[in-house]
Amino acid sequence: MEPGKALEIVTLLADGIDPATGEVFPDDSPYQQPQTVRALYTLIRAVEGKSSDAKPRPKKAGAPWLPEEDQQLTDAFKKSTSVTQLARIHERTERAIEARLVRLGLVDERWQAR
Template sequence: MEIKKALEMITLLSDGIDPQTGEVFPEESTYQNPETVRALFIAVKGLEKLEISEKRQKRLPENAGKGWDEEEEELLIEAFDNGKTIKELAELHKRTNSSIKARLIKLEKIAQ
């Protein structure tokens, strides 16, 4: 199940509405119990954060957050020494501009 669909269902439940029928749950229903409603609101907040995180992750380059191995560092140094820009290096290594800058600082190729 997609996060968006789960969020819609949990939101309806937290509002006391049956997501299948659209009917309001009776007052004696578990879904109308204040503790249950509070728990569902917490679940909604958690799903909203997860949805934001998932969207952000999809926008990041393929290798964002992954470790660097020695071979990739050597390729980075060689390309940098041959005049590639930060942007070009980021595209080449499928990483963010910030991660390229950080790695070049660590490798003492640029100053902080």
């Protein structure tokens, strides 16, 4: 397996997304536990530092979502702010934004898999 593909899979896991199906893991999944997410992002950052094809991760990648941030995301999404813009505003990946929108019930998983 190429390192870039492995990094992509681990990043999806860290974002709480099943890399095989694109579905968001349930809240009780081991991949949703804070220590697991931190561990995965620690590894991602370590690999990115050594990989020439790795993209830099946003500042808040892997950080827990605060209630105020959820509200800001909800309000902006309802005003038709794009996922790309939301990712920039919240300093997270687009996949993380999509997963959070599913979790907040603003879109369903079929929308995310588009």
